[in-house]
Amino acid sequence: MGLTMKKKSKNTKKVWAIIGFVWVYLVIVVGAIFAFLPMTFGYTNYASLAKNIGQSVDITSGVYAEFQMIGSYSEEQLNQAKTQISEILADHDYINSNVYDINGKTLRVEISAPQDATSLSNAYNALSYINGGLFELKLNNSEDEASYVNGRDHVKSITISSYQGTHYVQINLNKAGAKQLEKLTTDAMASSSSAYYIFLGGKVYPDSSSGKVTVEEINTTGTITFGWTEYAYTEQFQMAFQFGCLPIELDANNEVVDVMQASISGAELTKNATIIALICASVLSLLAFAIYTLVQYKLLGALSLTSVMLSIIFALLVSNAMPWVEVNTTYIFTWVIGILFTWLPMYIRMHTAQKEYQTGKTLQASIENASHKTLFTTIIIGISLFVCGMILAVVGLTSMRALGATLALFGALAILADLVLFRGLLRMTLLFTENPKLFHFTREER
Amino acid sequence: MKIQNLTQKLKYFLTISITLILIGVIVLLSAGIRPSVELMGGTQIEINITSQENADKSLETAVSELKQQGIVVEHAFTENKQLESYIVVRTPNKTVSQNTIQSVANALGVETSSISTASISATVSTKYIVMAVVGLMLTAVAVFIIAWIRYGILSSVSMLLSTLHATLLMFSVVIFTRMLFTTGVLVGIAVATILTIVYNICIFEKHREHVDVVTLDKTKTKVHSIEQAVTFTLPTMLILSAVIWIFSIVGMFSGAIGVIMFMLSLLLATVISIYSSAFFGMSLEAKLQQNAQQIEKQKRSKNNS
Numbered sequence: 171m172g173l174t175m176k177k178k179s180k181n182t183k184k185v186w187a188i189i190g191f192v193w194v195y196l197v198i199v200v201g202a203i204f205a206f207l208p209m210t211f212g213y214t215n216y217a218s219l220a221k222n223i224g225q226s227v228d229i230t231s232g233v234y235a236e237f238q239m240i241g242s243y244s245e246e247q248l249n250q251a252k253t254q255i256s257e258i259l260a261d262h263d264y265i266n267s268n269v270y271d272i273n274g275k276t277l278r279v280e281i282s283a284p285q286d287a288t289s290l291s292n293a294y295n296a297l298s299y300i301n302g303g304l305f306e307l308k309l310n311n312s313e314d315e316a317s318y319v320n321g322r323d324h325v326k327s328i329t330i331s332s333y334q335g336t337h338y339v340q341i342n343l344n345k346a347g348a349k350q351l352e353k354l355t356t357d358a359m360a361s362s363s364s365a366y367y368i369f370l371g372g373k374v375y376p377d378s379s380s381g382k383v384t385v386e387e388i389n390t391t392g393t394i395t396f397g398w399t400e401y402a403y404t405e406q407f408q409m410a411f412q413f414g415c416l417p418i419e420l421d422a423n424n425e426v427v428d429v430m431q432a433s434i435s436g437a438e439l440t441k442n443a444t445i446i447a448l449i450c451a452s453v454l455s456l457l458a459f460a461i462y463t464l465v466q467y468k469l470l471g472a473l474s475l476t477s478v479m480l481s482i483i484f485a486l487l488v489s490n491a492m493p494w495v496e497v498n499t500t501y502i503f504t505w506v507i508g509i510l511f512t513w514l515p516m517y518i519r520m521h522t523a524q525k526e527y528q529t530g531k532t533l534q535a536s537i538e539n540a541s542h543k544t545l546f547t548t549i550i551i552g553i554s555l556f557v558c559g560m561i562l563a564v565v566g567l568t569s570m571r572a573l574g575a576t577l578a579l580f581g582a583l584a585i586l587a588d589l590v591l592f593r594g595l596l597r598m599t600l601l602f603t604e605n606p607k608l609f610h611f612t613r614e615e616r
Numbered sequence: 617m618k619i620q621n622l623t624q625k626l627k628y629f630l631t632i633s634i635t636l637i638l639i640g641v642i643v644l645l646s647a648g649i650r651p652s653v654e655l656m657g658g659t660q661i662e663i664n665i666t667s668q669e670n671a672d673k674s675l676e677t678a679v680s681e682l683k684q685q686g687i688v689v690e691h692a693f694t695e696n697k698q699l700e701s702y703i704v705v706r707t708p709n710k711t712v713s714q715n716t717i718q719s720v721a722n723a724l725g726v727e728t729s730s731i732s733t734a735s736i737s738a739t740v741s742t743k744y745i746v747m748a749v750v751g752l753m754l755t756a757v758a759v760f761i762i763a764w765i766r767y768g769i770l771s772s773v774s775m776l777l778s779t780l781h782a783t784l785l786m787f788s789v790v791i792f793t794r795m796l797f798t799t800g801v802l803v804g805i806a807v808a809t810i811l812t813i814v815y816n817i818c819i820f821e822k823h824r825e826h827v828d829v830v831t832l833d834k835t836k837t838k839v840h841s842i843e844q845a846v847t848f849t850l851p852t853m854l855i856l857s858a859v860i861w862i863f864s865i866v867g868m869f870s871g872a873i874g875v876i877m878f879m880l881s882l883l884l885a886t887v888i889s890i891y892s893s894a895f896f897g898m899s900l901e902a903k904l905q906q907n908a909q910q911i912e913k914q915k916r917s918k919n920n921s
Contacts (some may be wrong), residue, residue, distance in 0.1 A: 184805065199783065211862035213861075226812060241808055248655065248737065249742070252737070253743050267652075268739040268741045269734065269739060270737045271737045272660060272735075272736050274737075278736075354641060366795050426698065428695060428696045428698070439846065442869045444871075444875055447867055447868075447870030447871075447872075447875070448649055448867055448870065450866050451863045451864070451865075451866035451867035452861070452863065454862055454863075454866050455859045455862040455866070456859070458858075458862050459859045478631065499800060499878055500803040500878060503882065504865075505918075506859070507860070510859055511814065513816070514852070514856065516820075517852060521848075521852065544821075547817070547818065547822075548822075550817050551817055551818070553812060554758075554762055554814070557759075557762065558755040558758060558813065561751055561754045561755050561758060562755065565747050565750055566748055570748045570751060571804065573806060574751070581750065583645065
């Protein structure tokens with residue numbers, strides 16, 4: 171009777187295992203379709219998870235702008251302006267922009283923009299804010315009147331927040347700015363005026379009276395808040411104010427904004443040579459790794475690859491939510507190494523299980539022992555990668571930040587893939603077969 | 617492959633590492649680094665090709681001619697400026713001679729007045745490099761703390777030293793091989809550091825697993841356990857490296873100099889990380905463990921007497 175019960179329970183487990191396998195492979199197939207295939211639903215175009223990640227200007231076409239500088243500036247001021255422009259553009263999803271000066275007279279800014287109408291128009295708009303001019307806050311709309319607060323001397327940071335359907339741009343001032351703000355409110359009270367005027371480049375901003383900016387709140391400790399109901403509009407104002415804090419002055423009437431084609435470097439190469447070579451490199455290296463895994467570990471290898479595939483789909487989902495990630499040469503490699511790091515703990519476990527089997531243990535015991543022995547290896551590798559990645563993501567800039575964020579993601583996935591996915595799949599598989607040959611486990615029989 | 621006598625090999629590894637780092641320092645002091653245009657600026661060449669029929673073909677011709685003239689072409693692309701079309705080439709070379717401009721003009725069949733040059737600044741701020749170095753240092757410190765908690769002070773010291781060794785050695789080799797120092801190379805250095813950390817963890821975990829079994833045998837010491845752990849982990853490192861090598865070698869076919877430099881730095885990173893973790897780091901660890909064991913033995917014999 172006990173034996174029948176055991177058999178029944180094993181059969182039930184097998185049914186659940188089959189359901190589990192169907193579910194896992196369904197997730198992989200559906201996930202892969204959404205991850206890599208562009209689709210159209212009615213009037214909506216879906217570009218795929220992989221395509222949704224922005225591309226950097228070193229592998230795709232872009233838009234550039236050249237601005238004439240007014241006056242001459244020290245190298246320090248120029249460097250500060252260039253860093254500030256890159257950081258503002260990165261804030262608005264143009265991660266790997268190129269900003270440099272030509273002969274110390276012209277400032278050139280390049281950002282990526284795929285050649286579709288919306289991306290191009292957004293890129294043009296973003297660049298057109300750069301030479302908007304200095305941000306100032308005044309008590310009246312006279313251009314000759316001195317300002318109380320200006321972007322160059324008084325602004326610390328400009329942030330966006332949302333509350334109950336309204337979006338706010340908050341300008342945070344430094345100590346000198348806070349003092350000026352106090353003076354402004356005192357003067358406003360004395361003149362019983364409640365209107366504050368924003369100036370950009372010496373002109374009231376914006377030009378149209380319908381788009382007039384209203385100051386939501388002035389806090390004399392050093393913040394000025396503006397509010398709008400539309401987020402896109404709020405972002406535009408934030409960008410305009412941010413560029414209004416540059417330490418250099420750019421000629422508002424002398425600019426060139428136009429399209430540039432993707433970068434190439436070899437005489438015999440086509441425009442897409444870099445991206446084609448990188449995709450070929452990724453596919454070939456990962457294919458070689460998959461073939462090795464399948465040949466060396468057969469069923470175990472197939473299970474580890476299944477876990478890796480699930481992790482890739484999950485990583486693509488998360489990467490779409492990472493605002494500071496943009497595909498460039500180094501980012502493509504970061505994915506390859508991330509996938510290898512996800513697979514590494516599983517490889518160590520498979521390798522250990524094979525060695526355990528050679529000592530004379532059964533297949534089940536070898537796998538159990540290997541799981542036990544490599545548990546901490548997986549956790550430590552995952553945690554270390556996560557910590558190192560987070561440090562690089564927080565401290566580093568541009569490609570170093572993308573490398574860090576992706577490493578941290580794959581560090582977490584390494585733990586998930588080995589301890590949850592691979593372990594689960596292995597348990598389900600062992601319900602159906604315990605044939606060591608299918609796992610490529612061999613030993614010299616005594 | 618069986619790894620043996622790690623403690624005796626430490627002096628050879630030290631000699632190799634110190635020599636390579638010294639060569640790097642000498643080259644750095646005498647010739648400096650070879651920075652890319654994105655890090656230190658250079659020259660931008662603009663060629664008006666509005667009259668040319670095929671922009672891509674003109675671009676190829678211009679790039680090929682500039683390379684023949686010894687100009688390092690880091691970026692080359694076409695762009696529109698109002699109603700005109702231009703080829704833009706960026707090079708780390710600080711000057712471009714009139715002869716070069718003339719030969720490019722001849723190759724393209726345009727007037728020399730259609731070609732202009734201007735000096736350009738770096739596209740990557742020094743803040744990027746500073747923050748990258750700070751990031752790597754903080755990573756090393758974080759790893760030191762994790763290793764201290766898990767493996768003890770001696771192992772954390774050898775892990776920190778091997779990580780710093782990998783970073784320093786990468787810098788040195790990049791400098792004395794006169795590789796173009798790009799942001800990709802900087803990422804390559806970060807990859808070497810991270811690979812060294814991961815390899816170290818794999819070896820230390822195996823060592824922890826072996827150490828109790830090995831030391832039960834009175835004829836064997838912790839050094840044997842370390843050697844066994846390295847022997848066990850080395851194939852894993854080689855497999856990971858092989859995949860990265862395939863990526864790097866295929867990637868080099870892109871022809872873009874920035875990509876080639878990145879791929880070369882990856883090849884270097886795989887070799888240096890294995891050397892730093894499995895050989896330099898573990899021989900250091902073996903020596904430290906051996907010394908610690910001897911000190912403990914001496915203490916015990918003193919107490920007994």
